[in-house]
Amino acid sequence: MIKLENLTKDFIRLRALDGLDLHVKKGEIFGFLGPNGAGKTTTIRLITGLLQPTFGRVIIGGIDMAERPRHAKHQIGYVPDHPFLYDRLSGREFIEFQAQLFLLKPDNFKPKLDELTDTLSMDEWLDERIESYSRGMRQKIVMVSALIHDPQLIVLDEPLVGLDPKAAKNVKDILLRRSESGTTIFFSTHTLSLAQEFCHNMAIINHGRLIAQGTYSELIEKQDPDLETAFLRLTEEPSEAEIQDGD
Amino acid sequence: MAIEFKLLLLLLNLKAMEMLGNLRSLKPSRLLSFTVSGVIAAVIAFLVYRFDLFVFSYLMGVPELGRLVIARFFEIAFLVFFLVLMISTALTALSMLYREDELSLLLTLPVSSATIFTVKYFEVILFSSWALVALAVPFILSYAVYFKINFSAYFTIFAGLMLPLVLISGSVGVVGALLIRLLLGGKSRRWLFKWSAIVLLIIVLTATALKLSGTRVSEKGLAYLISLLEDSQTDQNSLLPHKLISRGFLSILEDRWDQLQRVVLTLLGMAALVVLLTLDLGKVLYYRSWLKGSDRAPTKGRSSALLKISFWTLKRWISPVYRALFRKDILEFRRYPLQWGQSFLLLGFWAMYVVNFVNIPHYFNIDGYFWKMIFYYGNFCFACFFTAALAGRFVFPIISLEGQAFWLLKTAPLAMESFLWSKFWQAFLPLIFLSSSMVIIGNLVLGVDTGLQQVSLLSIIIITISLTSVSLGLGAIFADFSQRNPMKIANTPGGILCIFISLTFVVLLTTVFAWPAYLHYKFTTFQGIFPLNEWITAIIIYIALGVVATLLPLKLGLKALNSDLKV
Incomplete structure (x- = not known):
């Protein structure tokens, strides 16, 4: 569903991604891990078309993002880490706006909207303006907007931040159900327990490079009791002495 | 008092650091586009300067009328400057003085609301005036160069004439914003909309219904026009800022330094008074006016029936x-x-x-x-x-x-x-x-x-x-x-x-x-x-x-x- 080929992104005086190759299969729940500043958000922004690669290609469902961006974007639902929204619209107006951008007709999306808002317990808030929403409520409304057009790929940047335990559980259930019905879930997180519990497959990047990829059991070695230990081992910076030894 | 003053300096320093930080964090690509725009703006400013020189030279060549037109032109230009700056400051102040995310932090700190207001007052004046002053620079320079005024007068123009004008009009704008927020802060949008429309209608109807007086220019000819312009110059004792500042400019032109001194002192005195009064008023009203606008319940996002009908009608026409x-x-x-x-x-x-x-x-x-x-x-x-x-x-x-x-x-x-x-x-x-x-x-x-x-x-x-x-x-x-x-x-x-x-x-x-x-x-x-x-x-x-x-x-x-x- 997602194919990243030699994906490289340069900013001024910084190479944020350095030749990343990644393949995520249809229906897979894929965790994207890495320390702060590793290039996770840049990768996600490249996948969703917010940034353009310096080199390399992003292919979504067989469609090259650079060549046919609109067709590629039709397949994606995106939940960013900071949900900036149109604050003066109500939640309902915001979802309707999003649905219309994806060319959905009211008959198609209204039942889905009712179902999703009911699952995330936000019906009472739907007609309030977004400016009065809490962080969690904003996260929920973005989640609904990302799911309303039944995307083939859901991309989430830190999806559970700000959600109360019940809402977090509901979101996980929704994503699991979607995955079972063939939707690909790609998400970045710092919550390693979530990745361990939830992902079919995961990748770890550091300094813009892929350093490990595989299932949970493939990533941990014998001496690692859990994913956290494996993650710390894989992303550990070598000390100066080690660098000199290597030289 | 000393502590409050230290806190004031601290907050002003914070603002200055914020502005410098914004400049420093400009990305090279953005810096390049700003530089290119700066060069283009400088070229255009130069053309405006040349055009103003041409206008001055043309008007001074018209006997009798030219000098009078320049004097009248100054008054009108500075009246417009005053009004535009006042309105622009009021509108800027309405958002900058009450920026929710910043205030919710500042008001929890052990700093008085008066100190916060003082900092924000200067921030508002700076943001609302710099662009307008920049637009006035080619005009002022062309004036100074054409009439060959000496270099020391440049300082007098900017510090003694322009600065007080900016402070006076800006302060009036800030006071306007305080009062608007205090009086209308708790009102609903519908109420604001209705009354704004009514006030606008009344102004337009009154202006239309005003009884017209005066004589047709063409009937009395040029002599009438000259006397009309001369009449408008007779009000030498007016304390209105735009009249004072245009009198200041003409004093430089006529080498009347005693009159210029009087004008500058009057303007500076007025500016100091207005700034102090505004800061005092802010001390009393700022916190109250902020509360007035902040204690409204969250509003529902309902579409009006008119909007629904309009979009239903548009349905067949647009995608x-x-x-x-x-x-x-x-x-x-x-x-x-x-x-x-x-x-x-x-x-x-x-x-x-x-x-x-x-x-x-x-x-x-x-x-x-x-x-x-x-x-x-x-x-x-x-x-x-x-x-x-x-x-x-x-x-x-x-x-x-x-x-x-x-x-x-x-x-x-x-x-x-x-x-x-x-x-x-x-x-x-x-x-x-x-x-x-x-x-x-x-x-x-x-x-x-x-x-x-x-x-x-x-x-x-x-x-x-x-x-x-x-x-x-x-x-x-x-x-x-x-x-x-x-x-x-x-x-x-x-x-x-x-x-x-x-x-x-x-x-x-x-x-x-x-x-x-x-x-x-x-x-x-x-x-x-x-x-x-x-x-x-x-x-x-x-x-x-x-x-x-x-x-x-x-x-x-x-x-x-x-x-x-x-x-």
Whole structure:
């Protein structure tokens, strides 16, 4: 569903991604891990078309993002880490706006909207303006907007931040159900327990490079009791002495 | 007191660091575009400077009248400066003084609200005035150079005349904002909308119904005009700031240093008094006025029946994507009172102009062809400049106003062309209504013949399309999605560049427009063969300039929108 080929992104005086190759299969729940500043958000922004690669290609469902961006974007639902929204619209107006951008007709999306808002317990808030929403409520409304057009790929940047335990559980259930019905879930997180519990497959990047990829059991070695230990081992910076030894 | 003063300095230092930090964090690509804009703005400022030199030199060459016109011109220019700055400060203050995210932090610190107000007062004055002062610089320099005033007078002009004017008009604006928030902060949007419309209607009706007096200029001739201008100079004791400052400028010209000294001291004294009074008033009202606007319950987001009917009607005419974008923007506009304030002001200016123009036949004998052509051309030029100013103020910020939620449009299957065109139509329709109505009403009042009516209408349509494109294109190139205040967006270097380019374009096109208008006047007055070829050439040049000014900015703007998201 997602194919990243030699994906490289340069900013001024910084190479944020350095030749990343990644393949995520249809229906897979894929965790994207890495320390702060590793290039996770840049990768996600490249996948969703917010940034353009310096080199390399992003292919979504067989469609090259650079060549046919609109067709590629039709397949994606995106939940960013900071949900900036149109604050003066109500939640309902915001979802309707999003649905219309994806060319959905009211008959198609209204039942889905009712179902999703009911699952995330936000019906009472739907007609309030977004400016009065809490962080969690904003996260929920973005989640609904990302799911309303039944995307083939859901991309989430830190999806559970700000959600109360019940809402977090509901979101996980929704994503699991979607995955079972063939939707690909790609998400970045710092919550390693979530990745361990939830992902079919995961990748770890550091300094813009892929350093490990595989299932949970493939990533941990014998001496690692859990994913956290494996993650710390894989992303550990070598000390100066080690660098000199290597030289 | 000493602690409060230290805290004040600390907060001022914080603000200065914030501004410096913003400058330092400019990315090289952005720095380059700012540098290029700076160079272009400097070139345009130089051209304006040369033009002002030409105007001064021309007016000084007109016996009797020239000097009087310059004096009158100063008064009017500084009155406009005063009023624009006052209004712009009031609107800036309404958002900057009450910035929720910042205040909710500052008010929890052990700092008095008076100290916070003092810091914010200076911030508001700085932000609302720098662009206007920058626009005045070429004018002041041309004046200083033409009349060969000595170098020390430059300091007097900026520190003794301009600074007090900025402080006085800015303080009045800030006090206005405090009172508006205090009196209207708790009111609903519906209430505000209704009463703003009623007040505007009353102003327009009163202006229309005012009994006209005075004599037609053409009946008394030039002597009457000179006496009229001289009469307006007699009020030497007026303490109105715009009169004081124009008296200051004329004192430099006439080498009357004693009078200049009096004017500067009066202005500085007035400025100090007004600033102190404003700060004292802020001490009492600031916190109260903030509470007044903050204790409202969250508002429901309901669409009005009118809006629903309008969109139902539009359903068959425009595509769902355009409909969605229009609806979103209209809803956002309806729920953003700061923008209405600006729109009401704009409608007020428009109405006052139209009312004044309708009264022209009372003062001038427009049956004669000369005055008719003068007003025909003058009205067209004014409509163009008015449209350029509006485009710079209202159209330039509309892309930036998408704000940090722009990610949503970038990740949606939406072509940026569609987005840009939807913004184009949203901006163009109100602009064309205002500009063409000025031209049409002007033509009807003057009773010009059908040919000239058609030329002016076609020209204003072309110029409005181009001005919309220039502002929209530059707005996309210099988009700042982190800024939420349209006034601040319009005052960025990109916004100032937009105003400069728009005004230069208007000067160019109105000059081209003058050609066929003059040919028509010559043909009607002196008869002979109608210069059809020259007419057609002028129209082709006009259209070609319009097409370039429309397509180029839109193309560059689209390229900027298609590049990486700058949020």
